[in-house]
Amino acid sequence: MGVENSALQTEGGKEEYYKVPIDLYRDSEIVEIDLYLYYQGQYILCKTKGVKWSLEDDARMKNFGAVTFFVKFKSPAEHSQFLDEKLKNLLERPNVSVERKASVLFDVSEPILSKVYSSPKAAETMKNAQGYVKNCIKFMNEKGSLGEMVKLANRNLNEHTHALHVSAYSIALAKRMGAQSYEDIFALGMGALLHDIGKSDIDAKILKKPGELDDNEWMVVRRHPEFGYNILEQRPEVPKVSRRIVMEHHERVNGRGYPKGIKNIHHFSKVVGIADVFNALTCETEYSKPMSPYDALKFMVTHLSLEFDKNLLAGFIEMLSE
Structure with a gap:
């Protein structure tokens, strides 16, 4: 699962999706930015800004085979x-x-x-x-x-x-x-x-x-x-x-x-x-x-x-x- 490039243009050209390793997040850590997965040609919101990361999230990502999130940045x-x-x-x-x-x-x-x-x-x-x-x-x-x-x-x-x-x-x-x-x-x-x-x-x-x-x-x-x-x-x-x-x-x-x-x-x-x-x-x-x-x-x-x-x-x- 994944895409070739680290950055992909979003609609309007104001922001792009960039890769972020899932292993950067640990149990009980507050997620500071919306996290997306790339699946079947679409970006799917996986974790919303402000919620806690959990061990269950680790297990879910492992079962899904995901190693990378995508996050929106302007540059x-x-x-x-x-x-x-x-x-x-x-x-x-x-x-x-x-x-x-x-x-x-x-x-x-x-x-x-x-x-x-x-x-x-x-x-x-x-x-x-x-x-x-x-x-x-x-x-x-x-x-x-x-x-x-x-x-x-x-x-x-x-x-x-x-x-x-x-x-x-x-x-x-x-x-x-x-x-x-x-x-x-x-x-x-x-x-x-x-x-x-x-x-x-x-x-x-x-x-x-x-x-x-x-x-x-x-x-x-x-x-x-x-x-x-x-x-x-x-x-x-x-x-x-x-x-x-x-x-x-x-x-x-x-x-x-x-x-x-x-x-x-x-x-x-x-x-x-x-x-x-x-x-x-x-x-x-x-x-x-x-x-x-x-x-x-x-x-x-x-x-x-x-x-x-x-x-x-x-x-x-x-x-x-x-």
């Missing part, structure tokens, strides 16, 4: 702000399981990050990204959060969920290796979340090409770190370190990365490079089946160890082994 920015606040409130609740928190963090990545990645130059997009990173940092402070993120590696894989995983893994690794400043961790999280933002400047025909890329197409794709850096250079609210991460996330300590082939890269760029490769290896793509976390780490040690900082790679392995 994508209003929708993102709503999701950001709901997610923040959910993450602060001690009685909500880390598994459910991970699931919701994952589910809202699509509606929030799709706007960021499709319109990175729009005024409100970086505010959306900043809010999401803050929520990601909050979640990664939870015991068991890393394990839950690993479990979700192949659920609805796309560029947005990949960005979430790279950000989560990077935050966890940096903290394990001694990062304490919230400002630093936030800058790292932003850089990791936006590491592939430059792909928004690449023709979709290249990115979605079913076969192998030719040499010219591959040269274009290899420039996405530069494209991303140039986009973020126009956004002063994005920390300088975040921009540098975007530029350097495919560089390697042995100088065999791209786009510049440099060895002297920022510590956080090294962190994101490890997280990026690990998530890519553990996710199914058009060209390869997913590796288990163990096999992915073994592959990185056996075939890629010279490309990564040895202390960071060892720390990453230890972290995932706990």
